[in-house]
Amino acid sequence: MRHGGSWNDERVEEAPRWLTAEEQTSWRAYLRASRELSFALEKDLQCHGVSLSEYELLSMLSEADDGRLRMSALADLIVQSRSRVTHTATRLERRGWVERGPAPDDGRGVVVQLTDAGRQAVESFAVEHVESVRRHLVDVLTPAQLAALGEAMGAVHTAYRADPTTPEPSECPTMEL
Amino acid sequence: MRHGGSWNDERVEEAPRWLTAEEQTSWRAYLRASRELSFALEKDLQCHGVSLSEYELLSMLSEADDGRLRMSALADLIVQSRSRVTHTATRLERRGWVERGPAPDDGRGVVVQLTDAGRQAVESFAVEHVESVRRHLVDVLTPAQLAALGEAMGAVHTAYRADPTTPEPSECPTMEL
DNA sequence: GACGTCTAGTTGACCCTTCAACTATGCACC
């Protein structure tokens, strides 16, 4: 592993493929701006006392049939761990914005239901949040740029779905001190 | 920009501008994939016992002259709050990967210095991390897509710099329980 | 040279996320 000695290819161990200058530039630009973006959106939302992940949960519910969704469906939609959704839902439940009930078809399942107060809340956030998304993302790009961004991220998503995470179970090889 | 003022130049209360279907699609694609991406990168790094933000800090230091940077420069480079950088640096210092010292030119300042062990550590992470970035982002896009992504995010960054965060101090207007 | 203000960085408390158990139900298979 330590490519000291004769770091020759006994078999595997290809030469590390660094990023080209262009790749590096794009990657860094992504890294920087994505941080800034989530920072900005979070901050704008904060006025209303909700985090982005709370907003997303409520938002998904508000778009769902009858304002209800299974926990796991919610987790998939907003790309968060089950556990995190549980905690978030608990917080929102305490505020009276959602309620939990058993899933009719599956004894293990839990359905989250948006309450009237919850719907009212999301709707009151939505306008300003969309404004925020426009200000920080949509309106600063040309339609073509935005479309290209969406397309690229779509490809990232597709790749991720195909292979969510690659380190083999027995992996995590070299680990010093 | 104010959209050419095509429809409504009234000073007050414009109609809420929702996202168009295309805008919505792109925005959602971004939101989803950016979560997945940071998730995947974080997970791959986790093998080595560092988080992405720790890695970035070390990485910036390793690229800097003499492996040293001011705290504030570091914070700007990796787009994190001062406080967060302090905490992260403290953690890395405990592991012996960085050291803190006073800034020569400014009595208030602190410079973070990458130690030998620290440099060795980053270098050992780097190969696999780049691999990870390739697998989840760079290699799943065409060069043109990656360039477009970088360009779009560059524009997001520029806009953010111009106006980091917009809620006026007296803002956060309507706030119901 | 003392005052007010601004910038750099740290600290600690609180909150959110993560992670590793854990419960409970569904499902296959013999």
Add this chain to the structure above:
DNA sequence: GGTGCATAGTTGAAGGGTCAACTAGACGTC
């Protein structure tokens, strides 16, 4: 119909991030 395993969701502790308060040095001004 019991055994084994997979899935759904929860829990609590541990760790990282945020926020507001704080220390301390710089800088301008009178």
